[in-house]
Amino acid sequence: MNPTAASISELAKGLRSKQYSAVELIKQSLDAAKQDSLNVFITVNDAALEAARRADKRISSGDPDPLIGIPFAVKDVLMTRGLRTTAASRMLADFIPSYTATAVERLTDRGMVILGKTNCDEFAMGSSNENSAFGPVKNPHDESRVPGGSSGGSAVAVAAGYAPVSLGTDTGGSVRLPAALCGVVGFRPTYGRISRYGLIAMASSLDQVGIFSRNAEDCALLLEAMAGFDRRDATSSREAVPRYRDDIRQPVRPLTIGIPKEYVDDEVGVGADLVRRARERYEQMPNVKLVDVSLPHSAYGLATYYICVSSEISANLARYDGLRYGYREEGAATLEELYRTNRTNGLGSEPKRRILLGTYALSAGYFDKYYAQASKVRRLILQDFEKAFQRVDVLLSPTSPTPAFKLGERMTDPLLMYLSDLYTVGASLAGLPAVSYPAGMVSNLPVGLQLTGPAWSEARLLQAIEYLQPIS
Amino acid sequence: MSSQPISEETVKKIATLARLDLTPDEVHAAAGELGKILAYVDRLSSVKTGGIEPFHAGARPLVALREDRSDYFKDREVLLPKPYFEDDLLVTKGVFTKENQ
Numbered sequence: 001m002n003p004t005a006a007s008i009s010e011l012a013k014g015l016r017s018k019q020y021s022a023v024e025l026i027k028q029s030l031d032a033a034k035q036d037s038l039n040v041f042i043t044v045n046d047a048a049l050e051a052a053r054r055a056d057k058r059i060s061s062g063d064p065d066p067l068i069g070i071p072f073a074v075k076d077v078l079m080t081r082g083l084r085t086t087a088a089s090r091m092l093a094d095f096i097p098s099y100t101a102t103a104v105e106r107l108t109d110r111g112m113v114i115l116g117k118t119n120c121d122e123f124a125m126g127s128s129n130e131n132s133a134f135g136p137v138k139n140p141h142d143e144s145r146v147p148g149g150s151s152g153g154s155a156v157a158v159a160a161g162y163a164p165v166s167l168g169t170d171t172g173g174s175v176r177l178p179a180a181l182c183g184v185v186g187f188r189p190t191y192g193r194i195s196r197y198g199l200i201a202m203a204s205s206l207d208q209v210g211i212f213s214r215n216a217e218d219c220a221l222l223l224e225a226m227a228g229f230d231r232r233d234a235t236s237s238r239e240a241v242p243r244y245r246d247d248i249r250q251p252v253r254p255l256t257i258g259i260p261k262e263y264v265d266d267e268v269g270v271g272a273d274l275v276r277r278a279r280e281r282y283e284q285m286p287n288v289k290l291v292d293v294s295l296p297h298s299a300y301g302l303a304t305y306y307i308c309v310s311s312e313i314s315a316n317l318a319r320y321d322g323l324r325y326g327y328r329e330e331g332a333a334t335l336e337e338l339y340r341t342n343r344t345n346g347l348g349s350e351p352k353r354r355i356l357l358g359t360y361a362l363s364a365g366y367f368d369k370y371y372a373q374a375s376k377v378r379r380l381i382l383q384d385f386e387k388a389f390q391r392v393d394v395l396l397s398p399t400s401p402t403p404a405f406k407l408g409e410r411m412t413d414p415l416l417m418y419l420s421d422l423y424t425v426g427a428s429l430a431g432l433p434a435v436s437y438p439a440g441m442v443s444n445l446p447v448g449l450q451l452t453g454p455a456w457s458e459a460r461l462l463q464a465i466e467y468l469q470p471i472s
Numbered sequence: 473m474s475s476q477p478i479s480e481e482t483v484k485k486i487a488t489l490a491r492l493d494l495t496p497d498e499v500h501a502a503a504g505e506l507g508k509i510l511a512y513v514d515r516l517s518s519v520k521t522g523g524i525e526p527f528h529a530g531a532r533p534l535v536a537l538r539e540d541r542s543d544y545f546k547d548r549e550v551l552l553p554k555p556y557f558e559d560d561l562l563v564t565k566g567v568f569t570k571e572n573q
Contacts, residue, residue, distance in 0.1 A: 098550040191529070205529035231538040235529065303513040314490065321491070323564060324556050335565040336491075344493040352492055357506055359486045360478075373516050375526030380519065382527055415508050431529070 005161050008218045012066035015059055022055035022069030022113065029071045029115050032162050038138045040153045040162065042076050043084045044116040051113045058111055067225060068111030073157035073166035076117040077124050078104050078209070079198040083114070087200050088132040089122045091320050091327045091346035101198025102233065103167060103209040103226045110225050115163050118153030122348045123317065124169055124202045126150045127177055127420035130411055131350040138407070139182060141445055145404040148178030148420075151210070155182040158212040165222055166212045171203050172305050173399075173424025175210030176436035180399035180448025183438050185465065187211045187219050190455045191431030192237035194223075195230030203312035204235075206305075206428050216466040219435075220244035223458060239456055247459035252467050257282065257451075258293035258392030263423060270442055271398025271423065278396065278439065278449055282468060293392060295384040298426055300377050305425035306418055307361050307374035314358030317351060353414060382430040389454040394464055396451060397423050399436040403445035427452045437465040478507045 006014070014020055026048050033044050045051075048071070055069035074080060077087045079097035086092045100108070108114065121131040129137040129152025137152040139145040140160040147156050151168025155178035158166050168175040170188040179186020187210055194209040201207060209226065213219040224244045230236045259279060264272050282288050322328040322342030329345060332338035347355075361370035388395060401422055410417040427434035427450075434452040441447065453461045483502045487494045494502065545551070556563060 098545075098547065232543075234537065297519070300516055300519055303516050306509065307513055307516070318491075324562065325553070328555065330555075332565060335567050338565050339491045340493050343491050347492075352490075353502065353505060355490045355492065356483065356486050356502055357509060359490045360482070360506065360510075363486065363489070369517065370513065372526065373519070373521060375528055376521035376524040377516055377519050379524055379527035380521070414505050415512055418509070 006164065007215055008066055008070050008164055008221055011070055011164065012068075015069050022052040022059065023049060025069060026052040026071050026113050026115065029162055033116055036160075036162070038140055038143070038156050038160060039119055039135050040137060040156045040160070041073075041116040042086055042088065042119050042134050042153070045083055045114045047083070048113050048115060051108070055111045055113060063111070065110055067107065067221065069113065070111075070165070071113050071115045071163045072107060073115050073118050073154055073163045074104055075120050075124075075151050075154045075166070075168045077120060077169055077200040077202075078167060079200065080104060080114065080117065083117065085117060085200070086134070087123045088120050088134055089346070089348060089351070090133045091322075093133065093327070095325060097198075099198060101209075102195035102230045104198070106226050107222065115157070118151070118157055118166065120153055120168075121150035121174075121350065123200065123313075123351050124150040124171060124174055124207075125313070125350045125354055127173070127417050128405070128410060129153065129178070130407065131348060133348055136407055139404045141183065142404065144406055145445070146181070146407055148181035148400070148404065150174040150178075151212070152178045154212050155179055155184060155186065158182075158184045158214060164214065165218050168210045168212055169199060170208050170210040170428070171206045172309060172428045173421045175212065176399050176424050176434060176448070176450060177420060179212055179436040180450075181404040181446065183441075183446030183448075185211075185213045185215065185219055185438070186436040186448075187213070187223065187462075188427065188434050189223060189227065189458055190237075190433045192235050193239070193433070193456075193458065194226045195233040195236045197230055197232040197236075201316045203309040204316065205312060206309060216248055216462040217245060220248050220459075220462050223462075242459050244459050244462060248463040248466055250463070252287050252463065254287045254289065255394065255464055255467070256289045256291060256392045258291055258388050258395045260295045260298060260388070260395055260397060261292050262295055262298045263397045269401050270403055270447060271401045274439055274442075274447055274449060275396060275398055285468075288468075291392060293388045293395065295381075295388060295426065297377060297380045297384050301381060301426045301429060302418060302422055304374045304377045304381065305421065305429055306357070307370050308378060308429070310354045310358035311361050311371045312358070313351070313354045314362060317347070317355055320346065322346060378429050381426060385426070385430045385432060385452070385454075393460060394451045394453045394457070396449060399423060399448040399450040403442055403447050423450060431455065433458050433461055435461050435465055437468070478503050478510060
């Protein structure tokens with residue numbers, strides 16, 4: 001058995017039957033990471049072997065926790081104490097955090113071993129993983145193509161077999177999109193389900209920690225371990241955490257799937273076609289019913305998203321001035337010049353573009369026209385979803401309009417790049433859980449489908465993707 | 473899709489507010505890119521939003537407030553690295569210069 005292609009429960013069995021140790025497992029992952037030609041890692045974790053030794057001791061002592069000794073990769077916007085965390089930015093290229101993100105800590109406390117910090121778009125801003133100060137990540141299915149972004153490195157870490165699972169973050173689709181383009185599962189939970197403490201903020205009303213895995217069960221195990229209230233994140237929820245893995249093993253309940261007509265009617269392209277074919281396939285399945293629904297304001301999702309996200313970015317990134325940490329250039333004559341020099345030379349072009357857009361959208365003359373209006377449309381988008389979920393359990397849509405595109409293809413046209421997020425921003429704006437799952441291959445490239453559910457429907461979504469089969 | 477004009481003067485003003493220096497080429501490029509994005513975003517103005525309350529965050533049902541007590545951060549020196557700090561003091565440039573005093 002190749003441990004790096006196995007599921008968590010298979011690995012847990014292998015570890016307990018002494019087929020291999022946690023140290024051997026992490027060594028294999030570390031070797032693969034060091035030979036990686038896809039630019040997946042910004043920093044490989046030098047302390048991984050030591051953590052694996054501790055895991056082996058716990059396993060020897062009879063601790064049955066299936067997560068002990070399992071390697072995982074972490075997107076480099078999640079803070080890890082003592083382990084460099086860059087946000088893929090020159091601004092934080094040498095930044096060593098003094099604390100660890102709650103989501104990461106809850107996994108390492110369970111005995112999981114951090115393999116390394118994965119490459120991503122700078123401050124998680126992008127849809128292709130090309131906006132990284134450390135260079136683009138390549139798609140393992142075709143190295144001339146993007147892996148999708150912004151959590152491209154974490155998606156590839158799982159798709160290429162370096163680790164069975166990884167953490168990403170999803171603001172407008174940054175877990176779901178690269179999952180679709182790399183052929184893995186990418187899960188975004190309900191807003192507030194997983195603590196954001198220690199997640200380097202891009203847009204606080206949208207950012208969520210997400211999970212990459214090869215199957216629903218591994219995703220459920222990680223979600224169960226990370227979810228739950230954290231007193232250090234005021235937006236984390238006190239909603240009880242279900243036993244997700246047990247839930248997805250229950251017999252399949254009748255499932256009503258809604259297909260938003262706005263995502264399929266008159267739409268050309270791989271995504272819409274995929275949904276049409278999925279419908280034909282799923283209609284034959286027992287326990288599944290498909291109905292047409294409407295999300296009338298979905299045409300405004302992307303515009304709403306880019307106003308909200310840029311506005312929040314312009315505020316959140318104001319902290320990067322090089323004064324207390326981060327990129328710092330000596331030689332400035334005044335405080336104002338010090339701020340400007342550090343920000344100008346420390347930040348890349350996409351963060352700057354969004355800071356400018358957000359500053360504009362929040363400025364006195366334009367606030368009502370852009371930010372205030374977008375925030376109201378955001379409620380209409382939420383209401384569309386709430387209405388749809390009175391009739392259906394989940395919504396089916398494409399994850400991405402296209403499979404992985406060529407490196408460089410969209411870099412000169414920011415608006416075209418933003419359109420990659422067409423189908424994913426809705427759930428983000430409404431704070432709803434959504435998952436991209438592999439739907440097969442088109443022209444030798446993986447494609448994904450997306451299921452969105454009402455708040456706290458994580459177990460239902462994971463059970464559904466386990467039940468629904470790839471359609472091509 | 474026609475581009476909504478955003479002048480280079482406006483780009484320079486918002487860059488100043490955002491504390492970013494842009495070269496003349498960057499100002500020119502940003503005016504074009506932002507104009508194109510804003511032209512796309514303009515579709516929002518056609519949505520009827522009278523009486524609709526803004527929705528700012530997905531937090532539900534309410535933000536959870538924690539107990540009002542301070543956390544003691546154990547290794548304070550980690551937060552005070554050089555060259556940013558000397559002992560306990562932040563190293564910075566003077567806010568006031570001879571010109572603006």
